[in-house]
Amino acid sequence: MNAETWRGCGAPRQIAVLTVWCLRTLVSDRRVVVFSVLQPLIMLVLFTQVFGAVANPANFPPGVSYVDYLLPAVLVTTGIGPAVAAGASLVREMDRGALTRFRAMPLGLHWVLLARSLSDMSRVGVQSVVLLASGALLFGFTAHGGVLGSVAALLVALLVIWTLMWIFIAFAAWLRSPEIMQSIGFVLVFPLMFASSAFVPVANLPGWLQVVATVNPMTYAVNAARHLSMGEPVGTSVLLAITTSVGLLAVAGFLAARGFRRPLTR
Amino acid sequence: MTDPIIETHDLTRVFDGVRALDRVSLSVPRGTVLGLLGHNGAGKTTLVNILATLLPPTSGTARVAGLDVVARSRDVRARIGLTGQFAAVEEQLSGMDNLVLVAKLLGARSAQARRRADELLERFELTSAAHRRVRTYSGGMRRRLDLAVSLVGRPDVIFLDEPSTGLDPASRIELWRIVAELVTEGATVLLTTQYLEEADRLADTITVLAGGSVVATGTSAELKSVVGKRSVHLTLTTAADVDAAAAGLRGLGMQVHTDAARATVSTPVDAASDLAVVMRFLDEARIEFKELDLTEPTLDDVYLSLTADRAKAEVRG
Ligand SMILES: Nc1ncnc2c1ncn2[C@@H]1O[C@H](COP(=O)(O)OP(=O)(O)O)[C@@H](O)[C@H]1O
Ligand SMILES: [Mg+2]
Secondary structure, three states, X not given: OOOXXXXXXXXXHHHHHHHHXXXXXXHXXXXXXXXXXXXXXXXXXXXXXXXXXXXOHHHOOOOOOHHHHHHHHHXXXXXXXXXXXXXXXXXXXXOOHHHHHXXXXXXXXXXXHHHHHHHHHHHHHHHHHHHHHHHHHHOOOOOOOHHHHHHHHHHHHHHHHHHHHHHHHXXXXXXXXXXXXXXXXXXXXXXXXXXXXXXXXXXXXXXXXXXXXXXXXXXXXXXXXXXXXXXXXOOOHHHHHHHHHHHHHHXXXXXXXXXXXXXXXX | OOOEEEEEEEEEXXXXXXXXXXXXXXXXXXXXXXXXXXXXXXXXXXXXXXXXXXXXXXXXXXXXXXXEOOOOHHHHHOOEEEEOOOOOOOOOOEHHHHHHHHHHHOOOOHHHHHHHHHHHHHHXXXXXXXXXXXXXXXXXXXXXXXXXXXXXXXXXXXXXXXXXXXXXXXXXXXXXXXXXXXXXXXXXXXXEEOOHHHHHHHOOEEEEEEOOEEEEEEOHHHHHHHXXXXXXXXXXXXXXXXXXXXXXXXXXXXXXXXXXXXXXXXXXEOOHHHHHHHHHHHHHHOOOEEEEEEEOOOHHHHHHHHHHHHHHHHHHO
């Protein structure tokens, strides 16, 4: 009879259980798995073929090919999609299923967001590894900065994407409208991706776009990842990318948690 | 007696000018069922949401298990189970996985969690569907699973917001059996309903909400006796008798309702003396009756009269 009564558990266990749950949900959809692996490959094919055709080899140092220049950037830009999607799916799922139940349970709701972001990031991590491996094996990518440089580039890219993801999660937690999220996605994705140093050097962009690219945080992330991967002197790029990321991450995380905790109204 | 396990004082919630709840004070003793009766928009969900810590009140206080729902929300959440109006289960997980997830989040180890899930699946007759995705469940199965998931942690207080809405009659009766069982196990249940029959069947105490305010509280019998009157229904033999009886009783100051087709005359009676007056009148007027029924008011009558009063008051106010 009067068996166990459970009243809740500590944060580490909540995070672990929730993350495993999110991962299982993610993996249970086979399409997601297949698409996750295909997406970076498609990006790499498209970008190397489209931009590679017009990229001027004279712009690169000897021995450096366009794919060497491009791949660290794609490492960063592949994450934009999942970051936007994290916000969109939160809006979609916020008022149904387990996410509504959790509100009446002894949980930290912010751990729910953390778990979701961790599981989404694991997907980005897999994509990045696929990208690096296929780049090296199929597209002739050479990591001039060595394995260590590539790993460092990967870590910086993941940190930046995680930050971007939290920014979209914060938008989702406050705005709670699929339409607005979609608009924000449309408005931000392309400038973030293309008005940056990702595909061509900023100096080669038209003047006004140079201004945009200079304030685009993606530029710093791409520069840092590129310097690390290509084994160039990193200068301040890595420090800049990491500090801005961590700063934004803290703000976005705080706002996301605050926004998500507000009651659902229907 | 012990302290009430749910207690609210002047609880008010305003949504952009709409008073969804207006100074609601109530008190629910441990181990009882409170039925919150009201039409759509009466404020039932708002009240449940405040008690379940999902929504802060605009003013007033609420305590569950002695804990303030605002200041001690997390501790309150550890003691309650909520089954809302819409099933809060994951569609792409199985019933088993839904239960295990919640059990683990509440602190159960894997083996314990699975044991508890098995137990609840069996109790809610979901064992055969345990490993199917919830997506494939019928509406009734989904509701049962939702309720099962709210019970995983053996909460002290269970909130059921319109639990039988959308259930077929068989599932509804099954649900009633489960609620009764929960109470015998010591839980306190607060359920909302639009069905008078349900409140009458399940609730020890009924609180009638209308326009965000409590318009009556009591046992079903108390509500009937306070508000409703018993009525005498006479079935007479001829249309002439019906007219004569109606005129005569009106002459005695009674409210009379006639149904010519069925040759019936009805009149509310307050006390046994009223009934005697009716009988004496019939005797003196030499009107014969085929049948005489004395009926208790239904909860429906109670509800209609209470909410009608309230609506009138609002029009005036
Ligand atoms: N989030 C909200 N925003 C604005 N008005 C609301 C909101 N929730 C409820 N209401 C209003 O409050 C009143 C009570 O609603 P509710 O508690 O859902 O009633 P019930 O559950 O009894 O049908 C209704 O008039 C409803 O329109
Ligand atoms: Mg409701």
